[in-house]
Amino acid sequence: MTDGATALSAAQPGETAFKQPVQHGEAILEVRDLVKHFPLTKGVVIKKTVGAVKAVDGVSFDLVKGETLGIVGESGCGKSTLAKVLMNLEPATAGSVRYKGEEISKLSGPALKAVRRNIQMVFQDPYTSLNPRMTVGDIIGEPFQIHPEVAPKGDRRKAVQDLLDVVGLNPEYINRYPHQFSGGQRQRIGIARGLALRPEIIICDEPVSALDVSVQAQVINLLDQLQKEFNLSYMFIAHDLSIVRHISDRVGVMYLGKMVEIGTDLEIYEHATHPYTQALLSAVPLPDPAARESRDRIVLVGDVPSPANPPSGCRFRTRCWKAQDRCATEVPLLASPSWLGGLARHDSACHFAAEREIEHSAAEREIGHSAAERENGENGGNGGNGGNGGGGAAPIE
Amino acid sequence: MSSSTSTSSRSTEPRRDTTDSKDAPLLEVRGLHVEFHTREGVAKAVNGVDYSVRAGETLAILGESGSGKSVSAQAVMGILDSPPAKITGGEIVFKGRDLLTLGSEERRKIRGAQMAMVFQDALSSLNPVHTVGMQLGEMYRVHKGLNRKDAKAKAIEMMDRVRIPAAAQRVGDYPHQFSGGMRQRIMIAMALALEPDLIIADEPTTALDVTVQAQVMDLLAELQAEYHMGLILITHDLGVVADVADKIAVMYAGRIVETAPVHELYANPAHPYTRGLLDSIPRLDQKGQELYAIKGLPPNLLRIPPGCAFNPRCPRAQDICRTTVPPLFEVTDDEGVPAPGRASACHFWKETLHD
Numbered sequence: 001m002t003d004g005a006t007a008l009s010a011a012q013p014g015e016t017a018f019k020q021p022v023q024h025g026e027a028i029l030e031v032r033d034l035v036k037h038f039p040l041t042k043g044v045v046i047k048k049t050v051g052a053v054k055a056v057d058g059v060s061f062d063l064v065k066g067e068t069l070g071i072v073g074e075s076g077c078g079k080s081t082l083a084k085v086l087m088n089l090e091p092a093t094a095g096s097v098r099y100k101g102e103e104i105s106k107l108s109g110p111a112l113k114a115v116r117r118n119i120q121m122v123f124q125d126p127y128t129s130l131n132p133r134m135t136v137g138d139i140i141g142e143p144f145q146i147h148p149e150v151a152p153k154g155d156r157r158k159a160v161q162d163l164l165d166v167v168g169l170n171p172e173y174i175n176r177y178p179h180q181f182s183g184g185q186r187q188r189i190g191i192a193r194g195l196a197l198r199p200e201i202i203i204c205d206e207p208v209s210a211l212d213v214s215v216q217a218q219v220i221n222l223l224d225q226l227q228k229e230f231n232l233s234y235m236f237i238a239h240d241l242s243i244v245r246h247i248s249d250r251v252g253v254m255y256l257g258k259m260v261e262i263g264t265d266l267e268i269y270e271h272a273t274h275p276y277t278q279a280l281l282s283a284v285p286l287p288d289p290a291a292r293e294s295r296d297r298i299v300l301v302g303d304v305p306s307p308a309n310p311p312s313g314c315r316f317r318t319r320c321w322k323a324q325d326r327c328a329t330e331v332p333l334l335a336s337p338s339w340l341g342g343l344a345r346h347d348s349a350c351h352f353a354a355e356r357e358i359e360h361s362a363a364e365r366e367i368g369h370s371a372a373e374r375e376n377g378e379n380g381g382n383g384g385n386g387g388n389g390g391g392g393a394a395p396i397e
Numbered sequence: 398m399s400s401s402t403s404t405s406s407r408s409t410e411p412r413r414d415t416t417d418s419k420d421a422p423l424l425e426v427r428g429l430h431v432e433f434h435t436r437e438g439v440a441k442a443v444n445g446v447d448y449s450v451r452a453g454e455t456l457a458i459l460g461e462s463g464s465g466k467s468v469s470a471q472a473v474m475g476i477l478d479s480p481p482a483k484i485t486g487g488e489i490v491f492k493g494r495d496l497l498t499l500g501s502e503e504r505r506k507i508r509g510a511q512m513a514m515v516f517q518d519a520l521s522s523l524n525p526v527h528t529v530g531m532q533l534g535e536m537y538r539v540h541k542g543l544n545r546k547d548a549k550a551k552a553i554e555m556m557d558r559v560r561i562p563a564a565a566q567r568v569g570d571y572p573h574q575f576s577g578g579m580r581q582r583i584m585i586a587m588a589l590a591l592e593p594d595l596i597i598a599d600e601p602t603t604a605l606d607v608t609v610q611a612q613v614m615d616l617l618a619e620l621q622a623e624y625h626m627g628l629i630l631i632t633h634d635l636g637v638v639a640d641v642a643d644k645i646a647v648m649y650a651g652r653i654v655e656t657a658p659v660h661e662l663y664a665n666p667a668h669p670y671t672r673g674l675l676d677s678i679p680r681l682d683q684k685g686q687e688l689y690a691i692k693g694l695p696p697n698l699l700r701i702p703p704g705c706a707f708n709p710r711c712p713r714a715q716d717i718c719r720t721t722v723p724p725l726f727e728v729t730d731d732e733g734v735p736a737p738g739r740a741s742a743c744h745f746w747k748e749t750l751h752d
Binding site for chain 2: 074075182184185212213214215216217218220221224225239241242243245246265279280283284285286287288289290291292297299300303304
């Protein structure tokens with residue numbers, strides 16, 4: 001993992017501290033052993049804490065300037081809580097989040113406000129994250145009321161129209177209300193609001209999962225183009241693994257509050273060494289019927305355990321086919337396994353980290369196969385692959 | 398695979414239809430039209446849809462929100478809210494009988510017993526104030542007239558069949574005490590309780606996580622094969638379709654725009670919309686490049702464009718597309734030999750096929 005931020009001088013709090021340029025390739029956000037527990041209480045009058053939901057339990061990673069870090073995991077793994085803690089919307093229970101070397105959990109007042117300006121969020125559901133009683137102009141312009149230094153009062157309308165233009169909406173729509181837009185257009189409004197303060201980091205929490213398939217690609221392309229234009233760093237939280245792979249430079253996999261594996265997209269998707277990542281990748285339905293027979297799927301048994309009472313040792317051990325006695329007693333650390341080489345050697349929190357050789361070659365074959373097939377289809381007329389879909393095809397009038 | 402495949406004793410054998418000839422489709426929908434009468438006007442949700450399903454076959458209906466895929470399925474089930482919905486034309490022939498000519502009491506007897514539905518959101522489809530055992534047992538009490546005790550025993554048996562661990566202990570639990578995957582299993586158990594001939598699954602795994610989605614789809618496929626049921630799978634997920642479907646009908650703005658056996662559709666689509674959907678899937682060799690995106694938005698059903706509904710978004714649109722609604726053309730190969738089961742509602746299907 002890169003660790004370049006130590007070079008940054010300890011700047012005094014205040015807005016000026018964040019004007020220091022961070023070079024491309026340096027960590028802009030450093031997260032260390034971040035913990036977020038939600039207490040479970042009992043009793044109405046006298047509240048007793050009886051336990052805690054360990055939503056995020058010791059997560060460390062760097063977000064590098066200009067990169068996209070994808071975070072994948074199933075519901076309940078803590079990925080959205082992680083986003084909220086990074087935004088300082090929820091106070092962290094323990095651990096540190098440093099923005100350009102500055103510990104953000106210790107900040108307050110103007111210094112915190114300045115950091116928040118630079119970390120913005122795009123939410124999942126564009127239907128509920130936009131106030132239905134506000135016009136688009138008010139929604140996108142609201143950040144300027146909190147940070148008036150970005151756009152002086154007289155310029156705000158113009159600034160909002162520019163933002164609408166940047167995200168591909170007609171600037172004349174400034175007086176419309178959210179309900180007059182489709183889902184994809186609403187998500188563009190959400191993105192424009194996130195961009196308003198010219199942040200350096202945008203945390204996207206499932207930004208396309210509520211959208212129609214044909215519109216998802218449009219929004220992904222917009223995010224990609226904005227990143228290049230404004231040199232943004234993205235943290236891209238999603239459960240759609242193929243979209244995450246498309247947009248991410250690095251990918252982190254979370255399970256039950258822990259980061260279990262992190263690496264470049266190639267390391268994670270082609271050389272995964274953690275059993276959970278392997279199961280997750282193998283479970284993704286491929287849009288290629290020819291792969292139906294050849295794929296080697298790992299179907300996990302059971303459900304994710306409760307984060308209020310996670311298993312001892314490795315949290316994945318209850319569903320893992322490799323689990324041994326050691327997994328129940330010893331928590332595996334997120335580190336590069338010394339016994340692996342090449343691309344397989346990246347951070348993985350498993351005592352028995354190893355590539356899944358057979359599956360991996362099968363996956364490559366599938367991908368190559370489908371690519372070749374489409375190639376054929378495009379060049380060679382209507383031949384298709386000759387396979388009959390089985391089941392018998394009924395005539396259509 | 399999951400732990401056990403213990404198929405506990407079933408009292409009745411899966412029903413095999415002996416009256417119908419083997420080749421006749423189980424369900425045939427012909428020229429179905431459904432309209433919604435709203436304050437702003439008439440929304441044409443389904444505009445002449447034809448499809449058929451045989452026993453043991455899986456038909457996937459693929460489409461975006463507003464394409465009419467769910468509405469057409471609800472019309473088949475007879476659970477459309479009317480008003481505002483109104484079936485304005487067509488036939489739904491199920492095992493030789495046109496369901497639209499039947500009275501509500503007769504349809505109620507068919508629903509649940511002979512055709513059943515699995516909904517997307519199990520939490521809102523199950524009643525939160527009744528135990529799952531009681532909701533499962535209700536199927537047997539209402540349709541088969543069993544008493545409470547026998548119904549409960551059947552409920553436990555069904556929960557076992559969908560592999561809910563410790564079914565006998567959990568039969569008295571409420572829906573909120575189950576996880577999302579387990580709730581969807583209960584929904585499947587309810588749908589299968591009376592061993593129907595046809596299952597309609599409306600986005601059955603959309604609300605679930607990938608690893609759980611794999612379990613549920615496997616279960617559904619396995620039970621379908623065992624009972625030799627017809628399955629209509631309604632989804633927007635191209636991955637799930639590729640995994641389980643035998644044939645596919647792609648819907649857009651209330652019409653079927655393309656039908657094909659699964660392999661042919663993915664290998665060589667004959668409609669620009671299908672091609673656009675397939676091209677917008679992120680692919681390995683395109684990383685870092687712009688994704689292909691179908692431009693524009695799905696149409697408003699109150700104002701479906703004249704001609705082909707897809708023409709404003711279509712890269713291939715010509716004048717004829719803006720004036721003439723394309724019928725579902727039979728797709729043939731270069732020698733003019735019809736490709737079995739293939740059809741495309743595009744004036745330029747030939748050119749699309751050769752793209």
